[in-house]
Amino acid sequence: MNNIKAILNQINNIILLLDTTGKVQYVSPSVKNILGYAPEDLVGEQWWNKTNSGTDIVALKDRVLDQLERSVRMGGVQTERPVTTSFGSTKWFLWNTSIAADGMIVSIGTDITEKKxxxxxxxxxxxxxxxxxxxxxxxxxxxxxxxxxxxxEASVFQNAFSDAFLFFSPKDKVSGDFYWFHENDDSVFVAAVDCTGHGIPGALLSVVGNSLLREIVIKKQVESTGEILKELDLGLTEAMSKNNELKARDGMDIALVKYTKSIKTLHFSGAYRPCILIKDEIEELPGSKYPIGFYLTDEKIFEETSVELKEGDRFYLFSDGITDQFGGPMDKKFKKAQLKDLLMKTTQMSMNEQKEYIQYVFRNWQQGTEQTDDVLLIGVEV
Incomplete structure (x- = not known):
């Protein structure tokens, strides 16, 4: 025992020797520097009484002894336990406890207060x-x-036309893409809008854009699609100059259609977004090469195209989220050419069947690839 104590005196951790009843027989001298107690003041029951303030001493001893019984089978046990110092503060120790050959309980405590x-x-x-x-x-x-x-709701498109569908899949909970609809006595306005970014920044811009479209078309009653985009551009530019949340590089791309029911004529203007027509064959109406918003020195001119339609003709508006989606066997973009080919191949389907098939092809293309952007596709049959 004297040889063991001589060795233990050289160790900086706290070393305890306990008998099988839990009474402390030896405390290493290091306890003075670590906890502030003299070793002799902690022998017997005093270790439990002085270092476990506010703890049920009997329950604590029983728990420790129970752990020790299990340690005999496992070869040792580790526990983390707080210890009260002589100054009233608390330190945390990792205790490695085992049974010595002579039956004494050996417990070595390492200060882990900083780690804790x-x-x-x-x-x-x-x-x-x-x-x-x-x-x-x-x-x-x-x-x-x-x-x-x-x-x-998608039903407003279906009620205004012979048939229609809406494929809308935000990347996040909120979307930077949005769609807009308004119907008056003889005209139906439909827009697919792609705001800068997605998520919260894009959603903020979408609320501004939605409000501006309502102001321009419903309140001011502007009818020309080209004039609507011009007013939208001016309104968004003004909003960006007043709102610190919006930046100079924020803006939106838009495809806007006004369909005049009495003469079955489609009027289209776009800002970086096209309109795809399917009559006897497929046709693309390009948008102007200017975005809505963004501070540019050139005067923006949003051209307006008019096309006569007949019953059964279809038009499609979409954001770039569908064409920019990566996937397929070569992990490439879906691209506009593939979308146009898909629309043409499914033109004999009903609008709902076409939507479901497009969604199937798109998801199959995407596979496990993360969705790149918000996705918006509007299909209308007149």
Whole structure:
């Protein structure tokens, strides 16, 4: 025993020798520097009484002894436990406990207070991050509900035309793509709009764009699609100059159609977005090479194209989310040519059947690839 004590006196960790009843027979001298107690003041029951403030001593001893019984079978046991110093503060120790050959219980305590502080601090930060994330998700859910309120139901397109479909798949909870609809006595306005980015920044811009379209078409009653885009550009530019949330490089691309029912004529203007027509053959009406918003020195001219349609003709408006989606066997973009080919091949289907088939082909193309952007495709049969 004297040889063991001589060795233990050289170790900086706290070493305890206990009998099978849990009474402490030896405490290493290092306890003075670590906990502030004299070793002789902690022998017997005093270790339990002095270093376990506020703890049920009997229950603690029983738990430790129970762990020790299991350690005989496992060869040792590790526990983390707080210890009260002579100054009233708390330190954390990792205790490695085993049974010696003579039946004595050997417990070696390593100070892990700093490690424990870091763990507690990390747990606090994680809890804070979790709370913040919950707040963000709640805000996103609320923003999603607000966006759903301002977006029309797909049925309004179907009721205004012979048939129609809407394929709308946001990348995130809220979308930078949005669609717009308005019907008056003789005209139906349909727009597919792609705002800068996606998620919250794109959604913020979509709310502004939706509000501006309502102001221009419904309140001001501007009828020309080219004039509508010009007014939209001016309105968004003004909004960006006043709102710090919007930046000079924020803007939107748009495909806008006005369909005059009495003369079955489609009027189209676009800002970087086309309109695809399927009459006897497929035709693309290109948009102007200017975006809505963005500060450019050139005067923006949004051209208007008019096309007479007949019953059964179809037109399609879409954002670049569908054509820019990566996938397929070579992990390449879906591309506009493939979309046009797909539309032409399915022109004999009903609009709902065509939508379901396009969605199937698109998802099959995407496979496990992450969705690149918000996806919007509007199909209309007059």
């Amino acid at each position: 502080k870091q763990e507690i601090e990390l747990a606090k930060k994680n809890n804070l991050l979790s709370e913040k994330n919950d707040e963000i998700q709640d805000s996103l859910d609320y923003a999603k509900r607000l966006q759903e309120v301002i977006l029309p």
